[in-house]
Amino acid sequence: MKKVPLSTMERLPAYLRVIDSLVSHGVDFASSAQLASRAGVSSAQFRKDMSLLGASSGVRGAGYDLAALRVEFRQALGSAELVRFVIVGAGNLGQALAASSAFRRGGLDLAGIFDVAEGRVGQEIAGISVLHDDQLEEFISANEVSIAVIATPGSSAQQVADTVVRGGAKEILNFSPVVLQVPSTVEVRSIDLGVELQMLALHARNGA
Amino acid sequence: MKKVPLSTMERLPAYLRVIDSLVSHGVDFASSAQLASRAGVSSAQFRKDMSLLGASSGVRGAGYDLAALRVEFRQALGSAELVRFVIVGAGNLGQALAASSAFRRGGLDLAGIFDVAEGRVGQEIAGISVLHDDQLEEFISANEVSIAVIATPGSSAQQVADTVVRGGAKEILNFSPVVLQVPSTVEVRSIDLGVELQMLALHARNGA
DNA sequence: GCATGTGAAGTGGTTCACAGCA
DNA sequence: TGCTGTGAACCACTTCACATGC
Structure with a gap:
């Protein structure tokens, strides 16, 4: 569980911004390709990051549940504690x-x-x-x-x-x-x- | 000659500052261990960087000629052209x-x-x-x-x-x-x- | 059928350890 | 002897490619 690479963690804030922006436009589902291109990374990179994080908001053949992703990212970033x-x-x-x-x-x-x-x-x-x-x-x-x-x-x-x-x-x-x-x-x-x-x-x- | 890694280039300015500081204290020869610790890297890292740069100011058993190193770094950084x-x-x-x-x-x-x-x-x-x-x-x-x-x-x-x-x-x-x-x-x-x-x-x- | 999830292969860079030379 | 110079091993991360499952 401690094995999430530093470089993955550094990309989370960018992912989070992309998701926030999509959600505010009324979107609540998106594919790795869509999310990745907006965040400036490859889709493989994005999926790998999800895999390493142990995120489980992806649906095969469909894409990712943005609301669920957001929750997972925030807790990965440990935003609870000041x-x-x-x-x-x-x-x-x-x-x-x-x-x-x-x-x-x-x-x-x-x-x-x-x-x-x-x-x-x-x-x-x-x-x-x-x-x-x-x-x-x-x-x-x-x-x-x-x-x-x-x-x-x-x-x-x-x-x-x-x-x-x-x-x-x-x-x-x-x-x-x-x-x-x-x-x-x-x-x-x-x-x-x-x-x-x-x-x-x-x-x-x-x-x- | 184009094969100098980006990460090596990023360390050159720090090396340059260390050298400038030593020279201004009257030092003009130093070992990789001394230079590296001041620059916050390992001595192997420093020597490897020199090797990759094709620098030739090192003297086995003695250390590096700081004046010569400085010249090599500056031209590696391409400081000629504005x-x-x-x-x-x-x-x-x-x-x-x-x-x-x-x-x-x-x-x-x-x-x-x-x-x-x-x-x-x-x-x-x-x-x-x-x-x-x-x-x-x-x-x-x-x-x-x-x-x-x-x-x-x-x-x-x-x-x-x-x-x-x-x-x-x-x-x-x-x-x-x-x-x-x-x-x-x-x-x-x-x-x-x-x-x-x-x-x-x-x-x-x-x-x- | 289509996009995810992930082992496997590839890439870039760092550390090791030792041969080579003043 | 001491410190450089560097191939080789190692490590972290990325990309590939395909099996998996909705």
């Missing part, structure tokens, strides 16, 4: 992240936003008061925050990482272009926006 | 992206920023005047822009994608939570910030 997270860095990126509706979905709870700049501390973003980094460690342990999103400049990223780890955070989503050094018990996911663009540039050059 | 790109959407995320120093590296050239909001058109961001989306298609074809970064709300993402494709863009970096439908000649890379967090939330639940 997971608290904080955003460190209230600059443009931090604000963009806080505003992102995506973060309101899926059992996530934005518990706090932190920054070091006097001008930003005390401001309200997404209905939450920005606190000073000084209070970060205590806030994390007091509120049992398990995830920290680092949206600071690279120069302070490692320091922030150390702080949140001391506070007890177990996962870090890192947007700075720095490879963070953390204990192996802490999971880090990094998104380096520069790297993403460079990969495209590479394609642009090769393709042209 | 690739032009535009950012569509001048909200928080668009501004964060425009400000990102990462985009100034690696032979990338931010040619324009676009938005639909009256209040934003005409503003200066990162030294560039924000233009209206109306001019997007023409701008792309006139300036031979090959990459478009979509930082708009999901509701307009597909429309923007259609526009940039008509203009002649060949690659799209998509930050909206929408699966874009584009001709197969166009390469799309998507970053859904919500999905990234959800994956961490998943770990948080399972780990705890």
